[in-house]
Amino acid sequence: MSEGQPVQGVQGGVIARIVVVMALLPAVYAFERSAYYGMRAVLFLHMNRELGMSPSDTSVVYKFVSIFGLATVILGGLLCIVLRPAIVAAVGAAIGIAGYGAMAIASDKTVLWGALFVLGLGQGLFKPALLAHAARELPFPRFHLRGAAFVALYAAINSGALTGTSGGALAAATSPSTSFAVSLVLAIVAFVICVVVMGADLFVKVNAPRAPTPPAGRVVLAGLLLCTALLPYHAAQGVGADIQFDALRSAPSSFGMLQTLNPVIVFIVCIVAFLVLTGLHFTRVGDLSPWIVGAGLVVFALGTAPLMMATTAGSGSSTALVGLSVVVMAIGEALVGPLGMSRVLGDIPPRFVGLAASVWLLFAGAASWAGSGMAAAWRAAAPVMFVGVVVVCLVIGVAVLALSRYALRNVYAPATEAAPESGAEPEPVAEL
Secondary structure: OOOOOOOHHHHHHHHHHHHHHHHHHHHHHHHHHHHHHHHHHHHHHHHHHHOOOOHHHHHHHHHHHHHHHHHHHHHHHHHHHHOOHHHHHHHHHHHHHHHHHHHHOOOOHHHHHHHHHHHHHHHHHHHHHHHHHHHHHOOOOOHHHHHHHHHHHHHHHHHHHHHHOHHHHHHHHOOHHHHHHHHHHHHHHHHHHHHHHHHHHHHOOOOOOOOOOOOHHHHHHHHHHHHHHOHHHHHHHHHHHHHHHHHOOOOHHHHHHHHHHHHHHHHHHHHHHHHHHHHHOOOOOOOOHHHHHHHHHHHHHHHOHHHHHHOOOOHHHHHHHHHHHHHHHHHHHHHHHHHHHHHHHOOOOHHHHHHHHHHHHHHHHHHHHHHHHHHHHOHHHHHHHHHHHHHHHHHHHHHHHHHHHHHHHHOOOOOOOOOHHHOOOOOOOOOO
């Protein structure tokens, strides 16, 4: 074997680990999200019908779930500093199983609170660790594959939202406890697949030097800036959901459209983006994620125009306008969400990528929750707030597009990479 010729086992190990990320991680997330959204779909019914809790009590529970979930993702990110993310994700999935099991047998408020506490802890470990594992496995120059992996994960989230809503119908036909039991089974399947991912991470070794990566300090700073820049986008999602329901208040039969149309469109766009990004990996095309995030922000902002028109239109046209807005905003979301995560987490030093994932989840969740909360508290001012954050989104989207070329040349390129004017051509990325 001549010097410099790749060892077949090393290449095979690389391919095996990438296949695990591209195929098994989305499956884990799809089953886990189906379990979670199925639980959320029947939680109110369970609290109201079987536990006799008042609307104010149920509101406290939902606030607890949101706030506690934001706090526990930081714990998950910190654990990823000392443990491999695949291990943290498997532990979180196992804790989640205990939470669903307790919820399935919850017969009083105390057991319910305990189940939600355990489930929230499991979620906090699982989510940032799973995202961190995907980012760690696909460093520079596999930026297109990393984008494709995060697109697949985002599609899995939305497929879980679609299948999870069927839990409400199941609960209406049987009982909430039956739906909780189904969530438990789905969570067990997710855990089993997660254990396979962990096994591959521990035992499929690749003893090969890593390719040069962009300077860590610049990447971390740019990721924090992008997380902050996307706060108005996440807030607009929270406020926009309330305005959509208000616009359709005169046509309540259309509420189901809001629950299904968005995840369907996001899923379709994600599948197309997955195929395109996977194909781009085998070309000489450079990283496109900053451009895609900027374009997605612009599309998302422009997609709110029909929604604002619907707030003043009659009931006959409001449904069509809201539907059009949901479609266009979903297209923007399918570009901003997964590619934003890929760019923020990509090329972070492996030990700290889990913490970066928890910061992303914290920023996104807190901004969306705050936006929705302010819209509910000041309902009359919600349209004005919405217009304000949407205009900011549009400005930020244009700014990201304008700065993308600079960022790709000066932030997201390895320090050792030859500059274009030196005459040296970069190595093509033509293999996994």
